[in-house]
Amino acid sequence: MKNLLIFFFLASGFVSKAQEIKWMTMNQALEAQQKQPKKIFMDAYTEWCGPCKLLDKKTFHNKDVVAYVNKNYYPVKFNAEGTEEIHYNDFTYTNPNYNANRKGRNSQHFFANALKITGYPSMVFFDEKGNVIAPVVGYKSPKQLEIFLKMIHNDDYKKLTNAAAWQDYEKSFVSTFEE
Template identity: 30%
Template sequence: MRWISLADAEAAARQSPRPVLIDLYTDWCGWCKVMDKRTYRNKNVISYLKEKFYTVKLDAETRSAVDWQGKKYPFNTQYKTNEIAMALTGGQLSYPTTVIIPAPGETPQPIPGYLAPNELELIVKYFGDGAYKRMPFPEFQKKFKSTW
């Protein structure tokens, strides 16, 4: 899997719009490591994400300020997390969280918890194939057939 920075994904999406997938993790999170090994090394996952998404790996506890959409997000000492993690998850911190930003300027869609390749497939194809523009997720989910 080729990961890029959030700033690079934002710039790339402005030039050539496509969804952004953010793997929001922490160094101490065991399920984050499992998702790295089982999901993000899966050949179907790698191939699809490479074609349809800009992929970002973001440490929720980075102490470095993170720039995104013209705003600087600092490390929050009270919550021991970077404020970008709170913004992307609507304050519902859980790791790992897969965050999908469907298009530049659209609301981040956080999906908390470990996702196996077939579980991730449902979500990334909903956004990557543009189905989110045409139908509600439950309707897509009913019709969806996993191939991974």
């Protein structure tokens, strides 16, 4: 009977493997760019950040976001208060002031500081050569993030030279992601 129930759930689609973004480190993404150029999408988060956790739970598990990010970017998960060593533009970024005994907020990683990250979550886009394109600060729903993912992937951001151009782009953008 137990095997029959398992078969029923599998056959009827009640059990499905959740789609996941294939996160990597910044060093891995930069190395991957050397072999196959592709833009980088970085999620800069902290352990204590509530909106970061919501972004993980809601947006980064949305099937449309997962599929688009995995196909078009090297996705990077970066703890902006962590201890990861990052080798970027001939410099090694660390977090020498990190305190493992500290609860809650910790020292900001020097790489987050170099990227001028001022709030969390921050999603940072890099071009195919590892140069910073732009940060997007704050929680975004799948539909809110979609415009940035597609605009940057398609290089449309290069045409948006002023606020009016952005407003026109935003008005004409047609979303295809589900919430």
